[in-house]
Amino acid sequence: MSENKAPETPPEELPERSRRVAEALQAAGVRPQVRRLEESARTAALAAQALGCEVGAIANSLVFMAGEAPVLVLTSGRHRVATKALAARLDLPRLDRAGPEQVRTATGQAIGGVAPVGHPAPLTTVVDEALADYERIWAAAGTPETVFPTTHAELVRLTKGRSLPVSG
Incomplete structure (x- = not known):
């Protein structure tokens, strides 16, 4: 599949939530390459179609609760x-x-656009070890229409997360 159908979007053209994600990436020493898609990437299948990549290369950001504590699972x-x-x-x-x-309280973002970074406070995070199967993965950038490229190792570093199997 060909990748990179969506060009990088200048920061001033990004929604506020996506600018916060770009700023968090920049602060972590990562060049923020946020892209605004023409169509929603609310699901992994939609994001993969819009980006021209395998659905497995999409890092879904899901929030779970462990009692009162949020846990972000990528x-x-x-x-x-x-x-x-x-x-x-x-x-x-x-x-x-x-x-x-x-989800909104924990991340400052809505379901379908939750980014791995740019939250009001750090979250306990798990990064699916299956994401390491892909050289480049894509994560939401604060809205259902924005994404950024990254790697498994970079996600673990950015989120201070743990790499674990999450599917069984």
Whole structure:
């Protein structure tokens, strides 16, 4: 598949939430290459289609709750999170899918556009080890229409996350 259908978007043309993500990337020493897509990338399949990449190269940002504490899980678009297995790996009693308000409170972003960075406070983060199968992966940049390229190792570093299997 050919990649990079969407050109890099100048920061001044980005929505405020995406500018915050770009600033967080810049502060972490990463050149922010945020791209604004013509169509929504709310799902991994839509993002992969818009970018011309495999669905597995899309890093879905999902928020779960461990009691009152949010946990950000960056999972490959090729599978679902096995919450019971992941909770056991994290030594947590359980993980429950966060509701829209919990997601917005934890990240400052809405479901469908949650970025790995640019949140009001650091989040406990898990990065799906399956994302390491791809040389370049794509993550949301604060809105359903914005994304940025990255790597598995860079996501682990940026989020201070743990690389773990999340699908079973």
